[in-house]
Amino acid sequence: MKKKKKILIAAALTVTALVVWIIISALLPGGVSNRKGRESAKVKSEAAENAASGKDVKKSGNKSGKDAKRSGKDEKESKTDEKSQENSEKKTENKVGTGESQDPSANAGSTSNTQQADQTPAQSKSGIVIVIDPGHQSRGDSNTEPVGPGSGKAKARVTGGTRGTTTGIYEYQLTMTMAGKIRDELTRRGYTVYLTRESNDVNISNAERAEFSNSKGADAYIRLHANGAGSSAANGAMTLYPTPNNAWVGNLSAASKSLSLDVLNSYCAATGMRNLGLQPRDDMTGFNYCKSPMTLIEFGFMTNPSDDSNMANASFQNRMAAGVADGIDTYFGR
Numbered sequence: 001m002k003k004k005k006k007i008l009i010a011a012a013l014t015v016t017a018l019v020v021w022i023i024i025s026a027l028l029p030g031g032v033s034n035r036k037g038r039e040s041a042k043v044k045s046e047a048a049e050n051a052a053s054g055k056d057v058k059k060s061g062n063k064s065g066k067d068a069k070r071s072g073k074d075e076k077e078s079k080t081d082e083k084s085q086e087n088s089e090k091k092t093e094n095k096v097g098t099g100e101s102q103d104p105s106a107n108a109g110s111t112s113n114t115q116q117a118d119q120t121p122a123q124s125k126s127g128i129v130i131v132i133d134p135g136h137q138s139r140g141d142s143n144t145e146p147v148g149p150g151s152g153k154a155k156a157r158v159t160g161g162t163r164g165t166t167t168g169i170y171e172y173q174l175t176m177t178m179a180g181k182i183r184d185e186l187t188r189r190g191y192t193v194y195l196t197r198e199s200n201d202v203n204i205s206n207a208e209r210a211e212f213s214n215s216k217g218a219d220a221y222i223r224l225h226a227n228g229a230g231s232s233a234a235n236g237a238m239t240l241y242p243t244p245n246n247a248w249v250g251n252l253s254a255a256s257k258s259l260s261l262d263v264l265n266s267y268c269a270a271t272g273m274r275n276l277g278l279q280p281r282d283d284m285t286g287f288n289y290c291k292s293p294m295t296l297i298e299f300g301f302m303t304n305p306s307d308d309s310n311m312a313n314a315s316f317q318n319r320m321a322a323g324v325a326d327g328i329d330t331y332f333g334r
């Protein structure tokens with residue numbers, strides 16, 4: 001009996017030891033591997049955090065750059081931009097995730113992607129070409145040129161224009177001043193801008209000005225003028241455009257009409273000038289050679305004391321320029 005009891009106790013002890021060993025062996029290696037796992041998870045999450053914070057810095061950097069340049073970007077461009085941003089983020093993540101970058105090209109790649117993302121919007125905005133024609137010049141040229149390609153009808157190459165009855169300023173001076181202001185405003189908004197003339201002492205015909213615009217690949221041709229009338233009471237602004245029946249540019253009538261409408265409405269909104277509406281004209285040499293949507297704005301009447309004085313005022317001129325630029329923005333859908 002005593003022996004049997006001893007055997008039983010020994011067996012129980014053995015079983016207990018076995019159970020304890022099983023429990024310990026189940027816990028111990030598992031514990032170690034779990035702790036290892038936790039540690040490696042911690043390392044990973046730190047790396048991920050670093051990557052994420054790197055990403056955030058990059059994102060906000062790109063974002064502010066993007067925002068500054070955003071006005072007017074279309075859907076397609078913004079998608080391209082985001083794609084480049086995504087690529088550069090991926091590269092950053094890889095670099096941080098693997099510690100020091102082993103591959104210098106990974107870093108270089110990321111940098112060049114970032115630059116690309118920054119450059120894309122500016123490039124796309126400067127893709128819109130505006131040609132501005134400051135009407136007239138210091139001396140008119142009464143030699144003639146055909147009113148349209150191949151036309152038997154001819155008109156003076158370029159006339160002298162009108163003059164402010166109150167200020168004494170010549171129309172060619174006002175249009176030159178305004179061309180500079182509108183160019184600056186449009187350039188600031190990202191357009192590529194050319195002027196048909198840079199000074200008053202030139203001799204460039206109306207047909208030659210339109211052909212200059214064509215040679216620059218203009219997306220819009222904007223002619224600047226001011227009106228004159230026998231009555232000093234006449235005042236206000238208007239824009240001119242070719243009709244659908246125009247033998248040379250009838251196909252550009254609809255686009256030119258909406259450009260004319262956008263420019264006139266924005267100009268009048270910005271300046272408070274009286275809105276005299278749109279005038280259809282097919283006898284304008286400066287239109288008939290043009291190959292892009294076109295408009296001619298008559299800023300106001302230089303023969304009206306109020307219009308004349310306003311148009312000679314520098315801060316009023318800034319509003320005139322902003323108004324024209326707003327109209328161009330509207331036309332190009334920004």
Ligand SMILES: [Zn+2]
Nearest residue numbers: 135161225226
């Ligand atoms: Zn004029």
